Amino acid sequence: MLTRAARLIAGDGHAAGLKPVQWQALRYLAAANRFSRTPGALAAWLGQTKGTVSQTVAALERKGLVARTGDAGDRRLVRLALTPQGETLLASAPDTIAEAMLAPMAPADRAALEALLARMLGGFLAARCHRPFGLCANCRHFRRDAEGGNPHRCALLGVPLDESDSRAICIEQEAA
Amino acid sequence: MLTRAARLIAGDGHAAGLKPVQWQALRYLAAANRFSRTPGALAAWLGQTKGTVSQTVAALERKGLVARTGDAGDRRLVRLALTPQGETLLASAPDTIAEAMLAPMAPADRAALEALLARMLGGFLAARCHRPFGLCANCRHFRRDAEGGNPHRCALLGVPLDESDSRAICIEQEAA
DNA sequence: GATGTATGGTATCGACTCGATACTTTTAAA
DNA sequence: TTTAAAAGTATCGAGTCGATACCATACATC
Numbered sequence: 359m360l361t362r363a364a365r366l367i368a369g370d371g372h373a374a375g376l377k378p379v380q381w382q383a384l385r386y387l388a389a390a391n392r393f394s395r396t397p398g399a400l401a402a403w404l405g406q407t408k409g410t411v412s413q414t415v416a417a418l419e420r421k422g423l424v425a426r427t428g429d430a431g432d433r434r435l436v437r438l439a440l441t442p443q444g445e446t447l448l449a450s451a452p453d454t455i456a457e458a459m460l461a462p463m464a465p466a467d468r469a470a471l472e473a474l475l476a477r478m479l480g481g482f483l484a485a486r487c488h489r490p491f492g493l494c495a496n497c498r499h500f501r502r503d504a505e506g507g508n509p510h511r512c513a514l515l516g517v518p519l520d521e522s523d524s525r526a527i528c529i530e531q532e533a534a
Numbered sequence: 535m536l537t538r539a540a541r542l543i544a545g546d547g548h549a550a551g552l553k554p555v556q557w558q559a560l561r562y563l564a565a566a567n568r569f570s571r572t573p574g575a576l577a578a579w580l581g582q583t584k585g586t587v588s589q590t591v592a593a594l595e596r597k598g599l600v601a602r603t604g605d606a607g608d609r610r611l612v613r614l615a616l617t618p619q620g621e622t623l624l625a626s627a628p629d630t631i632a633e634a635m636l637a638p639m640a641p642a643d644r645a646a647l648e649a650l651l652a653r654m655l656g657g658f659l660a661a662r663c664h665r666p667f668g669l670c671a672n673c674r675h676f677r678r679d680a681e682g683g684n685p686h687r688c689a690l691l692g693v694p695l696d697e698s699d700s701r702a703i704c705i706e707q708e709a710a
Numbered sequence: 711g712a713t714g715t716a717t718g719g720t721a722t723c724g725a726c727t728c729g730a731t732a733c734t735t736t737t738a739a740a
Numbered sequence: 741t742t743t744a745a746a747a748g749t750a751t752c753g754a755g756t757c758g759a760t761a762c763c764a765t766a767c768a769t770c
Contacts, residue, residue: 360632364543366581405542434736434747456536459658474647482635586757610718610765
């Protein structure tokens with residue numbers, strides 16, 4: 359049952375000339391903070407090799423949905439970002455199968471499923487030494503700005519975080 | 535989270551020269567009863583088109599893992615079955631990611647997850663007019679042999695069912 | 711019974727996935 | 741300074757996958 363549901367969900371997204379993986383990459387880039395929008399992080403998220411992700415990114419760039427820029431500090435890094443076209447496409451995208459599956463469920467059921475899935479996925483990723491990812495604000499390195507007015511901070515990277523950063527997915531996240 | 539877990543699970547199975555879909559087809563054929571081992575049923579199970587499944591089956595036949603035979607009654611039908619090589623390969627297959635995810639969970643959690651997934655998947659498939667599949671013995675057409683010694687029966691197809699049939703997956707299954 | 715339509719399956723095509731391998735550039739460590 | 745590690749790209753080949761067109765068989769309606 360788990361494998362069947364997984365196949366239906368993962369095979370979803372043959373629309374607008376894109377492929378399922380490309381949609382998922384687009385959604386990740388829209389939800390990830392600036393430190394996590396790199397080919398390497400995308401590969402970790404999608405569970406693919408660097409080479410495959412490099413191709414996927416190239417395809418998205420050809421379509422004008424994603425832009426690549428180098429990093430000034432570490433010149434090995436490539437920063438990825440959605441272009442305006444990418445944003446609009448994602449905003450106009452139809453509901454995913456996953457959303458269609460979750461939508462009719464009772465709120466209590468959804469919450470229970472979320473908790474179970476989080477335990478299952480988290481345990482698995484830890485056992486296989488994979489990155490867990492997670493919301494920046496739930497991280498043990500997250501330092502909330504208590505007074506207001508100042509930005510929050512990341513104690514691991516030592517950088518300021520604005521509100522949108524703190525609500526985004528981060529590759530370095532470790533549960534508090 | 536759901537889409538990420540789905541991708542990890544569905545992308546699992548790049549071993550022994552087979553692809554993820556091919557493994558899943560093999561597992562389906564091993565678990566399905568004789569009425570459900572056709573290309574069409576496989577397509578419904580995998581959520582793919584007939585053409586794609588035709589290719590997958592052809593690849594498995596080339597590898598000598600699956601055998602195709604015509605049906606005497608309805609000559610449009612193709613019956614699929616695992617060859618002995620297919621059986622041994624499946625028996626020696628390493629654990630799937632789905633199994634690795636489920637294995638360390640507490641029995642109560644696993645049961646709760648199963649119930650939630652069943653509701654979610656069942657609701658979705660019904661809403662999209664897809665086949666639900668399910669275990670033969672849980673079907674409203676299943677007529678258990680009360681006395682023992684005689685085979686069970688399927689009231690829909692009007693055929694006898696032995697023990698292994700009744701424990702297999704059936705495409706015609708409708709929950710009792 | 712003949713005709714029309716639905717059903718089950720295959721063939722072919724093109725874009726893309728995906729891992730494997732080899733490679734370059736850049737950073738960090740010994 | 742040498743060495744190793746990390747981030748990314750290029751290229752290859754087998755295979756996926758949907759789309760379209762097509763064939764054979766079964767069934768329904770006249």
